[in-house]
Amino acid sequence: MSTNINASLNSILPAWTAGDRLDSWKEIATYLRREVRTVQLWEKKEGLPVHRHFHQQLGSVYAFRSEVDRWRREVSRHRSSLNESESATASTGERIVIRVLPLKNLRSDAAWDELCKMVAAKTAVELERLNPERLAVLMQEPASAEEPASTTVSESEAGYALRWTAEQDGAALKISAELVCVPTKKAEWSHIYRADRKDWDTAPQQIAQQISQCLWLKMVYRPRNVAPERRRQEMKAREAYLKGRYFWEQRNEEGLKKAVQFFKTAIHEDPGFALPYSGLADSLTLLSFYEILPASQIMPAARKAAVRAVELNPDLAEAHASLADVMLHFDRDWQGAEHEYRRTIQCNPSYALGYHWYSNLLAARGQHDAAHIAIMNALEIDPVSIITLVWAGVTSYLARQFDEAIRHYRSALELAPDFVWAHMYLAQALEQKGGLKDALKEFDTAIRLARGNHCVMAMKGLRTTLLQPMRRWESRTG
Structure with a gap:
């Protein structure tokens, strides 16, 4: 009788559910990126929607992705995030x-x-x-x-x-x-x-x-889906924050200065909204990192904004990443920075920038294999991020994997042909490979696009150095 009931139920399910189904504990666990024991515990204690076929002696389970996703959103809404569920399972022996x-x-x-x-x-x-x-x-x-x-x-x-x-x-x-x-x-x-x-x-x-x-x-801590920060926000503040992040992604002087203004607007509209403080800290840090403004002038304000973001939301990944970057680049506190980068990933294992910036610290320590894993995690989460592609190249370059570095830089340039940092770092990698003519071409492009940026203009000295052996070679062969 039960077999006939299951058959009739299956016959009236819409056709799209065939691709929506997960047909075993293993498939359900894989979809949620957890161990089988964890998802079985979630079914018992958290109401994970799992269905059963009952046969004469054995039973089999199945679930629908749409129902699992809806359950995950509900759990996140009522319990801050699935990370809390994971902590609960860890305390019961799930390791x-x-x-x-x-x-x-x-x-x-x-x-x-x-x-x-x-x-x-x-x-x-x-x-x-x-x-x-x-x-x-x-x-x-x-x-x-x-x-x-x-x-x-x-x-x-x-x-x-x-x-x-x-x-x-x-x-x-x-x-x-x-x-x-x-x-x-x-x-x-x-x-x-x-x-x-x-x-x-x-x-x-x-x-x-x-x-x-x-x-x-x-x-x-593998990348996995977690719920974003859920709190009521003024629409004007959220819009200003998103505009700030848009300009921040451009990674140039004009964009970063616009980003600062939008983040300040968002803070004015909603002083209790943590994300704009993080965005403000990130923008000020990059203005210093790219030598657009003196570090002594703006980094104290960057630290203050990052600390405020953490105070407002201690579980916000973006806030800990901002504080970690201040510690790394301004305080030179590598131990403190590592703690904050790890906290970033713990708060949100799907926040790509956490892995991206952590790779900087790992590469600086000479831990190139770990840096490679971190930056690849970032690319897995956001494979079309221009700056992440560029930094994947930098990570490979520092590990002296020049061919791999060149591949990443060129992938970035396919998406953004005028991205100055891709041209600058590509020039350095080509120079290491002995491609002096191509390196000079990339240096010239970077200098043209830089609009006076000090970091890139400093490359003029390296460009002059490269020209000397080329001119000697041309004089001999000409």
Whole structure:
């Protein structure tokens, strides 16, 4: 009887529901970007709309994307965001579990063994500091490699395994690390780290920090859909704020100064609206960063605006990103900036600028693999952002991946042929590749478009330097 009822129900569903359906717990979990156990808990405690087919002995589940989206909006409206639900599930034991396998030393040498133990120990400490509420780290000691490690979480619960080896590469130590998803046996991330003998005192800590940063970005806070800030706002204030962001995106003197005025208008219309304070801080920071106005003149006001945004809405990602950027570029407080960038991503893992700006700090520290992951997350969220494409190029350039950098710059120029920063950075990458004529052409274009910007005009000196070997070569061949 129940089978006939299900069949008749399915026959009257509109045709579009076929593409709207999620036909298993796994599909539902994938759609929500969560573990199966999490969505099952949400069904029981949060009312996640899941339907069931009942057969003679077995039952199967399905859901509709439209109903899931509506549920997600309702939960967000009543409970600030799904992040609260995620915190609740974390407190009941929902965690990502990583088993760290012994670091296998491929060279029989006591000194190398000791160095490998240091790397493994420091990596364990860094991983455990990441997010203990959501991440369980199971260290497997070399002595117990033949038997399951004694832990509070069974080995079968480990969703990921960190597999790594150490070997000699000339006079350097080479560590090859790989994160494997246990159920699928698919490598989610891999990288090779090298440490010269002269750097062995600091290498274990540096390698441990880079591995933990990469795992954090790849696993713990992946981009996902979260609700925007929901509060009543004056229409005039919101309109002024959006206009400010439009001009801010242009990244030139005229646009940034217009953005400042629109953000001030939004603050005047609604002094309790946090986003315009963030926009004002971002605009002032860029006016300083691009050397349009002196930092000493405007950065105190940028800090004040960023702090006010955080005070008005402590869970606003944009506010923490603004404060982090002030700390990075003006205060030179890298530790404080890192804390605020991480808070940004925690508040809204779908805020692309949080990953974008965090990549700046990671690249400045020389953590190029983590910086690459961060900027790629930003591009995944907003693949047509001109400045993010450009900064993906800068990140590759700093890692000396010049071909990749050039590809990103040219992608940006396809969307915005007159974007000055794409031309300027493309010129630098082409110069590194030895394409002096093309580099000069891009420098000239950047200088023409710069309209007197100090950052770009400084490139005239590099342009003159490039001209000298070209003229000598032309005089010999002419």
